[in-house]
Amino acid sequence: MSQSVNLFTPSSSSSSCRSNNSLAIPKHFQTSFLKPSSIPVGYRRFPVASFPNLTVKALSSDLDPVLVSENGTGGGVGGGVLSHASPEYTSAAVPDLSSIEVDTVTEAELKENGFRSTRRTKLVCTIGPATSGFEQLEALAVGGMNVARINMCHGTREWHRTVIDRVRKLNEEKGYAVAIMMDTEGSEIHMGDFGGASSAKAEDGEIWTFSVRAFDSTLPEHTINVNYEGFAEDVKVGDELLVDGGMVRFEVIEKIGPDVKCRCTDPGLLLPRANLTFWRDGSLVRERNAMLPTISSKDWLDIDFGIAEGVDFIAISFVKSAEVITHLKSYIAARSRDSDISVIAKIESIDSLKNLEEIIRASDGAMVARGDLGAQIPLEQVPSAQQKIVQVCRQLNKPVIVASQLLESMIEYPTPTRAEVADVSEAVRQRADALMLSGESAMGQYPEKALAVLRSVSLRIERWWREEKRYEAMELPEVDSSFADSISEEICISAAKMANNLEVDALFVYTKTGHMASLLSRCRPDCPIFAFTSTTSVRRRLNLQWGLIPFRLSFSDDMESDLNKTFSLLKARNLIKSGDLVIAVSDMLQSIQVMNVP
Ligand SMILES: Nc1ncnc2c1ncn2[C@@H]1O[C@H](COP(=O)(O)OP(=O)(O)O)[C@@H](O)[C@H]1O
Ligand SMILES: C=C(OP(=O)(O)O)C(=O)O
Ligand SMILES: [K+]
Ligand SMILES: [Mg+2]
Structure with missing residues (x-):
């Protein structure tokens, strides 16, 4: 059975959110900061953590899993067999037209638990001395890390390069799709090191x-x-x-x-x-x-490093206005091969709150950086600021990360406090796209356990939300100006609504730039969203967005044949079965298809 609603003839494409115009060369601003080299950089607070062997039951990088299964009793995916490798980061690789690439952990998870129980909230881990080893990075990937964050405030570029290389190796050799986020130091005032002492x-x-x-x-x-x-x-x-x-x-x-x-x-x-x-x-x-400039001269060098290394996201600290973001985006567009680096604005100052909407409009996403935010506004104002930032991002269709002190006590202790679990739950309930670990994963003693807590709390709250049908009445105003884009938005809103009403098993979206997938994600539908895209970099970037399960697949603009191809590829790998009900949309053809998998 296939029913199709054709709403419009194929449009050229849905808009990409990046501007590609000016070739502005930024000044490498002079700051009155001391030269970076005058402050020795070292590892801190704790020695490299030796954490106990945590048995990670479930596999997941794009997906949930695990400590809590759909029925809430625990259990997860057995095994951990990494069956194939996907050519992550090798953009030159000629795609095999007959293949579909899915993260190995996602694949195992889909087989084991089915669609409904997949984790919707994405997880970001800051990599530091406790987690920079290959095995430690792999343990985080298995444990559900979607994005690895490196903080240029600490460590040397060489150190960060090693981490990036290891994540790539993991992706290439073991079939993960972990994205990389580089976070700038910014022009903040900070103390130096203690000449060797860790604290x-x-x-x-x-x-x-x-x-x-x-x-x-x-x-x-x-x-x-x-x-x-x-x-x-x-x-x-x-x-x-x-x-x-x-x-x-x-x-x-x-x-x-x-x-x-x-x-x-x-x-x-x-x-x-x-x-x-x-x-x-x-x-x-x-x-x-x-x-002082938002982007210091040292930051510009780090940004050049990030572009050269081909990171997926650059997070900018202490953003004050939209201009700095626009400027950086044109800088990246002029330098990076496919200008495929997303710029994330960190909201952590009074100025960023004042200019919130225009900053978020200019960015590809935002981070609620509660660490510094809590130092700039009274602590009791941080929760409402968080709520507001998450809401504005959702309305403007930008992914949002809630960061800092989510599980702070787990830097030292193996279990979180009740208050921390309540805080994580609240961020999940607000339906933020992603949660982030900082010190917990960078230099804490229990990085994998902290990640497991984020994972199980996310799963539990998401399930509670679906079961209780707690639909929020959030208005989703139009985000794009062109008529074709408005149609894409309407299609996604309708498709998501139909998916909820018909209780379909999955939404499928075929998307070149990822824009259509993000529009579906914005609707926060009940079922997971299978996002098919033809480039590995788009696939990695979709890893930050709520509810998306990104696949790399070559597809045409013939919806019928794309669907048939997808069905047979997914069926052959036992990822879907005959009879599953699917709604499909695409950014090439403005239609909504409702069909049972043949
Ligand atoms: N690359 C690194 N090298 C050494 N230590 C790091 C690194 N990244 C993070 N850390 C440690 O983890 C802590 C928490 O990380 P994060 O929240 O990103 O930084 P900060 O505390 O400076 O805001 C840092 O204070 C630092 O002690
Ligand atoms: C995430 C944050 O930024 P950083 O860790 O770089 O200070 C924060 O301030 O919360
Ligand atoms: K930083
Ligand atoms: Mg900060």
Whole structure:
């Protein structure tokens, strides 16, 4: 049975969200920061974690799995046989027209648990010393990591290159499709390293010196180096100095040239390169540092590195306005082969909240960077800011990542707190596209367990949502301006609604740029979305979007033959079976097909 609703003749294509026009060459801005090389970079807080052998029952990288199965009793995919390798990242590879590429973990998961139980929320893991080894990266891929994040705030470019190479090797040799996100350092004020020590304890009442002097060798006792040269001039006696968003607090008591003497008022652990903010009369002080460019000269070098390495996403720290994003996007378009790097705006400052909508419009996605956000606005305002950012992203059809401190206690402990589980649940309930681990996976003792918690909580909340039919009444305003694009949006909204009403098993979308797949994802339908795309880079980027199961497949613009080909390929691999009910849409032909798999 096949029913088709033809709504329009084939349009040229649905719009891609990137602008391809100007060849603007950005100035490599000068900043008043110290040269990066003057701050030694090292690993911190914890030695490389030796975490216990966690038995990962389920496989999944694009998909869920696992600790909780659809009936909530646990169990998952057995085995872990990696049957084939897909030529990830080898864009030059000639696609075998008869093949379909799906992540090996996805494949195993689909076979084992069927469509309905696949995880919709995507997972991002920050890679650090605890997880940079090949086996550790593979364990994260098996455990459901969709995107590996490298933070250019830490480590050397060489170190990051090694991580990128390992992820690629994993994708190529073992058939995963883990995408890579590079996160810039940004022009934030932060402390230097402690000359080898992994941390320092600041006790209540102690006097510490924060200095912009360059120290040759070892730092004097109770002295902290600050990377921003204007620091001593900008602070005033009486200001409150917050380390790491308030984990440790000081009061400024005296200024002596480049040295600022402070008394510790809230004791705690000082970590190398922790970020610093200062407050006066209850508000954040933004003196000259507010004039620093969002993308520092060091960031531009890191961005060049990211483009050369072909990362999938570049996340920009401390975005203040849409212009910087537009500028970066044209910079990338002029330099990267297929201009296929998505730009993610990190929302972590007062300015980014002020210009939220235009920043998100200009970006390919956003991150709720709660770490720094919580240092810039009162903590109690962070939850409503998160809710707002997630909502705006959904309306503007941009993927959104909720980040920082989701499972902070798991850096040291093998189980999360109840409050952390509630926080993760809330992000899943808000239907954010992705959740991110930072310290938990970068330098914590239980990276795989933390990932398993994100996975099982996501599955459980998503299932609860479907069972209770808790449809939110979120308005999805038109995002695109052209008539053809409006038709694509309407098709996706209708297809998603039909899929819910008819309780279909899966939505299929054939998409060249990924745009049509994201429009379907935006509707957050009950069933999973099989997204077929012909390029490996689009497939990797779709990994960040809610509910999408990306496949690489060569297809034509003949829907009938594409569907038949897909059915036979998927059936041959036991991924679907005769009788499954499917709704298919495509960005080549503006139609909605409803059919049972023959
Ligand atoms: N590449 C790296 N090398 C060393 N340590 C890292 C690296 N990436 C992350 N870390 C560690 O993990 C912690 C958490 O990571 P993240 O949240 O990304 O950074 P930050 O705490 O600076 O915002 C960092 O503070 C740092 O101690
Ligand atoms: C994700 C964040 O950024 P970073 O870890 O780079 O400070 C944050 O501030 O929450
Ligand atoms: K960063
Ligand atoms: Mg930050």
